[in-house]
Amino acid sequence: MRAARLIKMVLLLQSRPVMSAAELAAELEVSERTVTRDAQALSEAGVPVYAERGRAGGYRLIGGYRTRLTGLARNEAEALFLSGLPSALREMGLEDAASAARLKVSAALLPSVRDASASAAQRFHLDAPSWYHEPEPPDVLPAVADAVWDDRLLRARYCKGGGRENGGRENGRDGTEVARELAPYGLVLKAGVWYLCAKAGDDFRVYRIDRFTSVEPADERFERDETFDLPAFWDARAAEFARSLLRTEVTVRVSESGARQLAFTGDRAAAATALSEAPPAGPDGWRTVVLPVESLDVAYSQLLSLGPELEVVAPEELRGRFAEAVERLSDLYR
Numbered sequence: 001m002r003a004a005r006l007i008k009m010v011l012l013l014q015s016r017p018v019m020s021a022a023e024l025a026a027e028l029e030v031s032e033r034t035v036t037r038d039a040q041a042l043s044e045a046g047v048p049v050y051a052e053r054g055r056a057g058g059y060r061l062i063g064g065y066r067t068r069l070t071g072l073a074r075n076e077a078e079a080l081f082l083s084g085l086p087s088a089l090r091e092m093g094l095e096d097a098a099s100a101a102r103l104k105v106s107a108a109l110l111p112s113v114r115d116a117s118a119s120a121a122q123r124f125h126l127d128a129p130s131w132y133h134e135p136e137p138p139d140v141l142p143a144v145a146d147a148v149w150d151d152r153l154l155r156a157r158y159c160k161g162g163g164r165e166n167g168g169r170e171n172g173r174d175g176t177e178v179a180r181e182l183a184p185y186g187l188v189l190k191a192g193v194w195y196l197c198a199k200a201g202d203d204f205r206v207y208r209i210d211r212f213t214s215v216e217p218a219d220e221r222f223e224r225d226e227t228f229d230l231p232a233f234w235d236a237r238a239a240e241f242a243r244s245l246l247r248t249e250v251t252v253r254v255s256e257s258g259a260r261q262l263a264f265t266g267d268r269a270a271a272a273t274a275l276s277e278a279p280p281a282g283p284d285g286w287r288t289v290v291l292p293v294e295s296l297d298v299a300y301s302q303l304l305s306l307g308p309e310l311e312v313v314a315p316e317e318l319r320g321r322f323a324e325a326v327e328r329l330s331d332l333y334r
Contacts, residue, residue, distance in 0.1 A: 002038075005030070009038055010047060013061045020058040035059075138210045141194055143217060147184045153218040154182045154198070159211045177213060183222040186230040190238075197233055204228070206237050242267055246292035250299050251313040253286045258309030265302040266293065288313065296321075 005028055012027055013019060021032040028035065039059055042049045048062045147154045160176045182198035187209075189195075194209035199222075246267060254262060263271045270292045278289040293299040296318050303310055304325060312319040 006038055006042060009035075010042065010049075010061075013049065013059060014065070018052070018058040018060040024059060138194060138212065140212050140215045141209055143215050144184060144196055144209060144212070145187060147215075147217045148187055148196075150217075151221045151224055152184075153220050153222050154184050154215055155218055156180050156182060156215045157213045158207060159213060180207075181218075182207075183224075185224065185228055188230075188234050195234075197230060197237075199225075204233060206234075239269070242269070245294045246270055248293055248295060248299075249290055250293055250296070250303075250315065250318055251288065251290050252303065253288050253311040253313060254306070255309045256281070256285050258306050259287060259289075261306055261309065262289070262291070265305055266291075266298070286311075
């Protein structure tokens with residue numbers, strides 16, 4: 001533990017001209033007294049750490065000292081490629097590895113570009129979870145992530161969800177718990193929810209991580225199918241899942257403004273296709289569109305947001321619900 005801290009201290013000093021004891025203590029998560037002892041230990045080991053007193057003082061390396069301890073370990077190199085996803089790294093237990101990797105890269109850079117990582121971090125940040133959602137990473141996620149990195153078989157118990165185990169997401173949960181032996185190929189973080197893309201038998205499937213009730217990495221490793229393309233697989237399954245939800249159709253008339261807003265009320269791809277297949281607008285500028293929807297209840301909640309820019313033509317049940325909503329609104333605002 002101390003050896004790793006001493007190496008980190010050298011890399012920090014190598015990447016910056018001077019650092020105060022307080023700054024080092026904060027970076028190393030130790031006390032300033034420990035920083036003083038560590039600096040003395042490095043000096044006794046031949047590392048030229050020099051302490052300057054005074055208001056602008058601190059610790060620095062002298063004589064152009066450069067350590068050769070900048071080679072990346074495998075887990076650090078892998079974590080570095082995910083460093084734009086700080087929350088994902090933290091949830092998978094890779095935050096320390098990514099921090100060490102960034103330090104090593106920073107220490108290896110020329111002084112003129114050494115601030116590039118900090119400059120980029122202040123100009124771009126990816127916040128993966130959706131709004132109004134406090135992500136709660138599943139307890140089993142670090143173990144699943146380890147199995148993914150290590151190509152290790154995973155024995156898991158999984159709570160099935162309404163027959164949608166093969167979709168891009170699962171919808172609902174019927175409480176049936178099943179045992180699975182999986183070859184975990186990759187993890188996907190979608191709108192704050194983690195999914196595992198894994199091979200079960202001869203089929204590739206998608207599992208919500210928060211539906212695993214237990215996981216146990218096996219001793220055996222599996223041989224990856226090198227033709228497997230995680231982004232392409234996910235895109236195909238996500239599109240398949242989105243299409244599977246659209247089980248019914250409604251016919252609506254939309255104004256020019258309503259047509260522009262239609263993509264933001266539900267499935268964007270379905271709305272775009274429906275608009276492209278709709279006949280041209282009439283003299284009043286309105287178009288009649290046959291729109292795939294998940295259900296009449298979902299259509300009601302989504303399409304009502306378009307207000308006077310949309311008229312439901314069919315089915316009559318949905319048109320009646322809109323007419324009732326209009327009457328209630330009229331009573332409220334009369």
